[in-house]
Amino acid sequence: MLKPIDAGRAVAGNPERAPSVRWALASLSLSMLLSSLGISIANVALPTLAQAFNASFQEVQWIVLAYLLAITTLIVSVGRLGDITGRRQLLLAGLFLFTTASVLCGVAPTLWLLIAARAAQGLGAAIMMALTMAFVGETVPKARTGSAMGLLGTMSAIGTALGPSLGGLLIAGAGWRAIFLVNVPLGLL
Numbered sequence: 001m002l003k004p005i006d007a008g009r010a011v012a013g014n015p016e017r018a019p020s021v022r023w024a025l026a027s028l029s030l031s032m033l034l035s036s037l038g039i040s041i042a043n044v045a046l047p048t049l050a051q052a053f054n055a056s057f058q059e060v061q062w063i064v065l066a067y068l069l070a071i072t073t074l075i076v077s078v079g080r081l082g083d084i085t086g087r088r089q090l091l092l093a094g095l096f097l098f099t100t101a102s103v104l105c106g107v108a109p110t111l112w113l114l115i116a117a118r119a120a121q122g123l124g125a126a127i128m129m130a131l132t133m134a135f136v137g138e139t140v141p142k143a144r145t146g147s148a149m150g151l152l153g154t155m156s157a158i159g160t161a162l163g164p165s166l167g168g169l170l171i172a173g174a175g176w177r178a179i180f181l182v183n184v185p186l187g188l189l
Helices: 017-040 043-052 057-085 087-107 111-139 142-174 183-188
Strands: none
Touching (some): 057 087
């Protein structure tokens, strides 16, 4: 019987497994980073967005709220949907939705279209968050599951912490649209 030695080393008789586990964890980590980054990156842009759309602060707060409401209300349901329909296809659909919605956010001509695109981005993020965690059990040897979950938790924390500073840099350098468009190359990756 072949047993995993370590997620970081080759499995006896199957030298291809270790690189595939690494690539899978890298992909899952990026997925977690993106969805967490989306939570906090827009917060710093709210004053700029209020000015850009000539809207009140209460109106532009919906840019953040739409994303958070979509994640919190849908994460359990999309996790269950992944169990029923298949995780891989749904995760890819979530990545596609998140990336497409990021483009829509970046080119939104009106505040209400931006809010709707952020809700769609939040749905994509809910799919990514729920299924990223679910994939760990399928991808990583049981002995390494705790380490892999810790890695994903760390990526989530990094994304949330990185959001305000990265958002501030992007707004200062390229304008508010860049805080949403930065997700596009990462989502494609």
